[in-house]
Amino acid sequence: MTYLEGVQASGFGVLFPLPPLACAGCSATDERPAVAMEPDPKGCYVLSNLAEVVERVLGFLPTKALLRAACVCRLWRECSRRILRTQQSVAWVSAVESGPSDSHALVHALAEELEKVQVLPQTVLYVADAETFCGHEESRGHGQKKARRRNSKEIAAALEKLLPKRCQVLGLVAPGVVVTPIGSQSNRPLEIEEGEAGFALLFPKIDGVKIQTFHFFKDLKTRALDENQFAEAGLKNNPDLRVVLLFGENTWKPGATRFVHQIVNRLNEKSIVLAGGHVESFTSLMSENNARPAESCGVVGLAFSGAQIQSATVLLDQDVIDERTAEAAMQRLKAANIPEHNSLGFMFACVGRGYQYYKTKPNLEADAFRKFFPNVPLFGFFGNGEIGCDRIVTGNFILREYDTKDDLLHGYTTVMVLIHLGSSKTNQS
Structure with missing residues (x-):
């Protein structure tokens, strides 16, 4: 399967109808017949024969428009294929203001921004x-039925419908x-x-990096985990495993x-950065979730593998009480010396921290991160427990060298993570 065939198989070709166009000068057996119009001979020659010019022009297009252009003719298809291979930078969509009452602002932001981003x-x-995000009801008065305003599964389905069909999706809801x-x-x-707020991180195919989703749910019949x-998730017998982001649901339940x-201890190795937290619920991976018992305890996450990945994490415990100690x-x-280009920051904080914890000073920890990493975007959530410790993994240096395992489960703390995905290819411009 070629790269472009893989793109079409991903579902984007189905989601975005392709126009019946053909490039003048291309073989009629290659593509669909041209629209009747008077072409500019010189322009047609350039756009039909000069790959360097075509690639330069198509490089300005968002990915959705580029996939449509790839169906015009053979030359454009080859140019589009080369451009897609260069689009290896992570993109994101964020929503920080309220949206329509029947959905969530993130759904509308994603629908709009997917028309603009240069990433598949x-x-x-x-x-x-x-x-x-989660469902609740509004009362319409005495004797009248309550009107359902939002339903998390319906919103998640609407959001994930916007994405390629074979895209790995992990969705979380947090306080x-x-x-x-x-x-x-x-x-x-x-x-x-x-x-109302939310974000979606869009990871493309990155040379030398493999990202896998995984999920484990507590089996009431057995205490053993499925090896x-x-x-299959790349969490075992994988020497290239560098980072695991781990998220728990219903972790307050007995057992x-x-x-x-059991899961954390298996991953608590000095060569792996492990970080995350406990959330209100999982909203994606619906096909897997449907098979699990209702309200069961579960753990999901992302595993990042690749020799070029570098990462570091620090724990802000209860001794961090003001701006000075947060910046420390x-x-x-910062001392981990992780490259900041093509890097992401994550912040997993206890719901008890934030504005009230720092005596009404808002945004303190995020601002402290930005002071030292002004060009690294930061994402995360306030949750019901944190996972992480001080650890650095760069391939040639590891912060922790102790024989004992680090304590990774915490409360009333914040875990900060920096992940470098390697040197990305430069997008066409």
Whole structure:
């Protein structure tokens, strides 16, 4: 299967109808007949024969428009294929303001921004606030039925319908969201503890990097974990595993602590950065979720493998109480000397921190991160428990060298993570 055939198989070709166009000068057996019009002979010659010019022009197109252009003729198809291979930078869509009452602002933002981005998503991680994403009802008065305003599964289905059909999708709902507004990676990240907000990270196919989703749910009949699932997710016998982002659901239930420890302890290796937190619920991976018992304890996540990946994480514990101590923690992260180009930051904080914890000073931890990493976008959430520790993995240096395992499960803390995905290919411009 060619690269472009793989793109079409992903579902984008179905989602975006292709226009019946043909490039003048191309063989009629290649494509569809041309629209009747008077062509410019010189322009037709250039756009039909000079690959360098065509590739330069098509390089300005968003990915959805580029996929349509790829069906015009053979030359354009080859140029589009080469351009798609260069689009290896992570993109994101964010929503920080309320949307229509029948949906969520992130759905509308994603629908709009997918028309503009230059990335073909292969893996998507999205996070939304629990208050407005999950279903609730509005009363219409005495004797009248309550009108359903939002339903999390319906909203998740609407959101994921916008993405390629074979895209890996992991969706989470949390009490609060940490998000960098769309537009520039240097925008100030925001800690949104109340109100409607969300983000979607769009990971393309990246040379030398493999990203896999995984899920484990507590089996009431057995205490043993399925070793095959660990291997299939790249979490076992994988020397290139560098980072695991781990998220728990219903971890307050009886037996959940032991279940989470089973998973975390298997991944608690000095060569792996492990970070994450506990959320209100999972909203994607619906086909897998449908088979699990209702309200069961579960763990999902993303595994990042690749020799070029570098990462570091620091724990802001209860001793971090003001701007000075928060910045001291960021200095530890900065000291890891992780490249900041083509990197992402993650913040997983306890719902008890934030505005009230720092005595009514908002956005303190996100601002501290931005002070030391002004060009690295930051994403994350406020949750019900945190996973992580101080650890650096760069391939030639590891912060932790102790024989004992690090304590990775915490409460009332914040975990900051920096992930570098390697040197990305430069997009066409």
